Amino acid sequence: MSLLLIPFAGGSFAIVVAFLLLFRLSKSSVRSPRMAEIAGYIAVGVRAYLSRQLRTILMVTPVLAVALFVSLRLLGGEPTLNGLWGVTITFMLGVFTSLSTAFVGMNAAVRANGRTAEDAASSPLKAFHTAVFGGSIMGFSITGFSLVLLSILYFAFRDPSPLVGFGFGASLAALFAQIGGGIYTKSADVGADLVGKIEQNIPEDDPRNPAVIADLVGDNVGDCAGRGSDLFQTFSDDIVTGMLVALTYPKYGPLVIFFPLLQQAAGLLSSLAGVLSIKWLQSSRPEKSFNAGMMVATVLATASAYLLARYLLHDLSIFLAVFLGLLTTLVAAFFTRYYAGSGGTPVRKISEASKRGVALNLITGLAYGLQSPLASIVMIVIAVCVSYMVSGGSLMAVVGVNIGTDLLIGYIMTADAFGPITDNAAGIAEMAGASDSVVGSLSQLDAVGNTMKATTKAYAMSSGTVTSFVLFATFFSLVGLRQLEIASPYAVGFMLLGVAMPYLIASLVIGSTAKTALKMVDEVRRQFHCIAGLMDGHGKPDYAACVDIATRNALKEMFLPGLLSIAVPLAIGFAFGAWALGSFLVGAVLGAALLGPFFNNVGTAWDNAKKLIEDAGLKGTFEHQAAVAADTVGDPLKDVAGPSLLIFMKLIGMAALLIAGALR
DSSP states (O other), X not given: OGGGHHHHHHHHHHHHHHHHHHHHHHHOOOOOHHHHHHHHHHHHHXXXXXXXXXXXXXXXXXXXXXXXXXXXXXXXXXXXXXXXXHHHHHHHHHHHHHHHHHHHHHHHHHHHHHHHHHHHHHOHHHHHHHHHHHHHHHHHHHHHHXXXXXXXXXXXXXXXXXXXXXXXXXXXHHHHHHHHXXXXXXXXXXXXXXXXXXXXXXXXXXXXXXXXXXXXXXXXXXXXXXXXXXXXXXXXXXXXXHHHHHHTOGGGOGGGGGHHHHHHHHHHHHHHHHHHHHHHSXXXXXXXXXXXXXXHHHHHHHHHHHHHIIIIIOOHHHHHHHHHHHHHHHHHHHHHHHHHSTTSHXXXXXXXXXXXXXXXXXXXXXXXXXXTHHHHHHHHHHHHHHHHHHTTSOHHHHHHHHHHHTTXXXXXXXXXXXXXXXXXXXXXXXXXXXXXXXXXXXXXXXXXXXXXXXXXXXXXXXXXXXXXXXXXXXXXXHHTOOOOXXXXXXXXXXXXXXXXXXXXXXXXXXXXXXXXHHHHHHHHHHHHHHSTTTTTTSSOOOHHHHHHHHHHHHHHHSHHHHHHHHHHHHHHHHHHOHHHHHHHHHHHHHHHHHHHHXXXXXXXXXXXXXHHHHHTTOTTSHHHHHHHHXXXXXXXXIIIIHHHHHHHHHHHHHHHHHHHGGGO
């Protein structure tokens, strides 16, 4: 048990660093009155949404906890501390911690955006560092709290089985947060773009646009808080499933149970060193700085994987597995940048297609989007199969690949949170009437932020796919299923149901975004029509009305997809048994693993094609309007449906693990 002190100390150190950075950020103030006013609007909107979301989810959590306890009791679960009580308590703790860590990190991002906008006036490099360290608060807090709590819980229970409740709660909270935040941000974005850019022909982030504050608020609650909850549950789920698998491999010795915790602690410290090196290894190009920091973190994480495999497990095949996991995420990031980045051929082709209208833009984007998941899937298959073969058929090797794919989550979350901070900073500067040089430098940082967000989604999706594989492999092991009868029509039927499930979830969240966007568009049109002098700058828009529409509808629409993600797999398991649920899980993972990257990449490609046209000085032209329309179609795909499917894959797996004991 003394080894638990290492992840506990590592997590505690990360939390201390996060709060020191937050304290330093809170001590600095924005001196420009106009920038401070706009940043204040954003902060009020963000806190109003998140406090209402937190209250709403926490009101539902006790009901779900009771339902969970009763259901497992009816299935024969024992009401002991290591049984039902433990699972129920850790479930509620997982929900609360997931939401709380996202709240802390997002609060830091809101503080950092105004500071970044002001720092750009004195030095673009200073603004870059402010945004990086503002984003790192989210990265260090989610990983630090997960390590500390899981170390404490394992010390209390001496058994990883009750910790499944923690992972399940974290996944459920993440799905609610991602769907709610995604609906909020994209309904505001669509309303601002359709009416502001296309109908009124005004620039992005124009203060005359009534939806502009809701759009900037949405960048935080969707891209920052939602993604923070997502990566928190990914990090936590991988540790829990790794510990469960480790129990089945006594050949590695009694200390194997600590491998997932120790390896993730090493990854966290490597991420911390990588983030700090961004300031030490200064570069005139922010993207090069991020790449240099990633290289530092990767080298340190690889070295730690070798040491743990060599001296803890005495099996270097596990080191190979972790290394292949790291390599998988790098390959996924490379191909995401190719298919969705501004410098890639697909985005240039989509941009050129816009000259012929929106239809050809959409067709070209769909063609490249459907190609985009293939390379990452091939790399995942190679990593899993090679690791499994080299280790002699050990599932611990697959766990190693899984841990390798999210070993640098602290660094990845820093890069992801950098995106909404720079996006908000650019919007604040433009609305405050800052000089062209300030707006230009922040726009360049915003472009880097968009690339980082797309890259983060690639990391998260590849990690989520491997995690889901480990989850259903763990489920098969726990229920005693060695194989599925693929030739059986029943197995094929439940697989097809599983494949269909991601499409249903995607349709629900996209439909909810459209429903909310309709109301947003009507409100923005009403204000342009009814508020005298709004277009010439004499009238003042009612920002609060748009914020309220996005908040109310996002909270109302987030529950149905989340509850279906729990209810359907549990109902199949209860009614038809382990083989049916196993078949369903395989199908659901196959469907989501392909559909999710498609949504992420095609939406980002349409967004970057629009930016290419804008950077060429063609705002307001026919091809720009075509690109804006395509970007608007892609918004709910890349920021609502894609990320939601990533969480869905892991949530159904954790739900299956909860009832695995009763299905033996």
